[in-house]
Amino acid sequence: MPALARAVARPRFADAARTALAALALLVLTTLLARADDRVIRIGYQKYGTLVLLKGKGLLEQRLKPLGYRVTWAEFPSGPPLLEALNAGAIDLGSTGEAPPIFAQAVNPNLVYVAAEPAAPLGEAILVGRDSPIRSLADLRGRTLALNKGSNTHYLVVRALEQAGLPYDAVTLAFLAPADAGAAFARGAVDAWAIWDPFLASAERTTGARTLATGEGLVPNRQFYLSSRSFVQAKRPALDAALAAIAEIDAWARASTDAVAAELAPAVGIPAPVLTLALRRQTFGVAPLDAAAIADQQRVADAFLRLGLLPKPITVADAVLRPGS
Numbered sequence: 001m002p003a004l005a006r007a008v009a010r011p012r013f014a015d016a017a018r019t020a021l022a023a024l025a026l027l028v029l030t031t032l033l034a035r036a037d038d039r040v041i042r043i044g045y046q047k048y049g050t051l052v053l054l055k056g057k058g059l060l061e062q063r064l065k066p067l068g069y070r071v072t073w074a075e076f077p078s079g080p081p082l083l084e085a086l087n088a089g090a091i092d093l094g095s096t097g098e099a100p101p102i103f104a105q106a107v108n109p110n111l112v113y114v115a116a117e118p119a120a121p122l123g124e125a126i127l128v129g130r131d132s133p134i135r136s137l138a139d140l141r142g143r144t145l146a147l148n149k150g151s152n153t154h155y156l157v158v159r160a161l162e163q164a165g166l167p168y169d170a171v172t173l174a175f176l177a178p179a180d181a182g183a184a185f186a187r188g189a190v191d192a193w194a195i196w197d198p199f200l201a202s203a204e205r206t207t208g209a210r211t212l213a214t215g216e217g218l219v220p221n222r223q224f225y226l227s228s229r230s231f232v233q234a235k236r237p238a239l240d241a242a243l244a245a246i247a248e249i250d251a252w253a254r255a256s257t258d259a260v261a262a263e264l265a266p267a268v269g270i271p272a273p274v275l276t277l278a279l280r281r282q283t284f285g286v287a288p289l290d291a292a293a294i295a296d297q298q299r300v301a302d303a304f305l306r307l308g309l310l311p312k313p314i315t316v317a318d319a320v321l322r323p324g325s
Contacts, residue, residue, distance in 0.1 A: 041238050042072050044082045044094030047268050048198050049223065050117070050284065051095050054249045056263060063241040077177055080150040083226065086111065092231045093242060095223055097124075097152025097196065102301045105314050110228045114321045115243055116293050117223040117250070118283040121215035124153050124196040126160055127185065130208035134191060137164035137213055143191035144172040146181035152221055153194035155300050158307065159218040160194075168307050185209070196221075197278035198270050205274050220296050225286070232321060243286060250284035288323045 041064060045051035054060050061071050076082035079096030083104040086094055093114070105111050126145070128134045134143065137160050147153045161168055174181070174190050178199045185193040186207055195203065203209045215221045225246070232239055253260045261275035268275065289297075297316040304310040 039068055040070050040072055041093070041235070041242070042074065042091045043242075044074050044076055044085055044091035046076055046078065046082065046095070048264065048278075049095060049282075050246055050249050050253065050286070052267060053253060053260065053263065054245055056267065057249060059248060060242055060245045063245050064238060067237055067241060069235075069238050077179075078148050078151055080148070083111075086226060086228065089228070092235075093225065093227045093239070095225050098220070098222055098224065098297060098300050099152050099155045099304075100150055101224055101226055101319070102297065102304060102310065102314065102316075103150050104226075105301075105316070105319050106311050109319075110230060111319050112227055112229050112232055112321050113224050113289055113297075113316075113319055114227050114232065114239060115225040115246070115286050116289050118285050118287075119220035119222050119296075120281060120283040121217070121219060121221050122281040123200070123215070123278070123283075124156055124194070124219070124221050125200055125214040126153075126156065126212045127193045127195065127200070127203055127209040128191065128212050129185075129188065130210055132191065132210065134212065137161070138166065140164065140192060140212075141166055141170045142172075144174055144189075145192040145194060146174045146176045146184055146190040147194040148177055148181070149173075149175040151196070152219075153196055155303065156213075156215055156219050156221075157194050158303050160213050163213075163218060197281055198268060198275055201274045201278040201281075202270050205277070220293075222293060222296070224289075227321075246286045250286050253279070254284040289320050294320055 043051060045055060055073050064071060074085065074091055076085065079100035080103070082094045082096055083100045085091045087104055087108040101111065101113065134140065145157065147157055158168065161171065174184065176184060178195060181193055181195065182199060182203060184190045185203065192212060193203070227239060257276055257279045260279055261272040264275050265272040294317050301310060301314050301316055305313055
């Protein structure tokens, strides 16, 4: 591996240790609080998407109050740590892209898909610099590509390499969180970056990055809402109220792109015009998983298994909450 690539891939041990300790503290505290008050519904969210809008509107609190529940919110930088918290019993409901639940199901049979948003393949992409000599996916051979390990873009990279006829190890993968990956990409420390919106839209606007490939024709890029079987069995009315609130926010967001961008901008730290670009590529319309969504997820699982990235085979359908169940 070239020295520069090694430098990119090398963990920032002090930062990682602080992050791990903070995450552990959050998990312990949240779990203790939940045990002390089982009338609390704990939501895990990321800085972008329907759940952060739901939090801002206070709609979930309104719907759950008549049922006797309070709501607590915990923010996560990406899907993998959110599902680690769900697996640990520290949150009850959260949303991630397509890859994180695959890894989570492999270690936690308690995981359950409760709903999904429609596919949004344009909402993630592989970027290269404006003046990069890389012109095709095949040109990635021998290059360094940054991505968030276990995220939706991890599967995008797998499929993109397959389409280009490149083996998985033809590219040096630098596993970096979005903020670190964005900084590395901006200074030219990596050759390409696989990333999702709104970071994708921000990079396009601020760095002039070129899109090498989007998810179109490669991956569906759905967002899933995930919970645990124990939560669903114990608090199904609360889950139904949460999904109804999400549907209401989805309807508003679908019809009010500019208003949504303006509301998200302060929380996300990205200007509203950039968020508008991202929102136009996002889809809204929460619904139970259909046969197509389940089949697409099974393809994700099978791809990671073939590459030796998944510890054992899984059947996605086993983790899907069926309507009426």
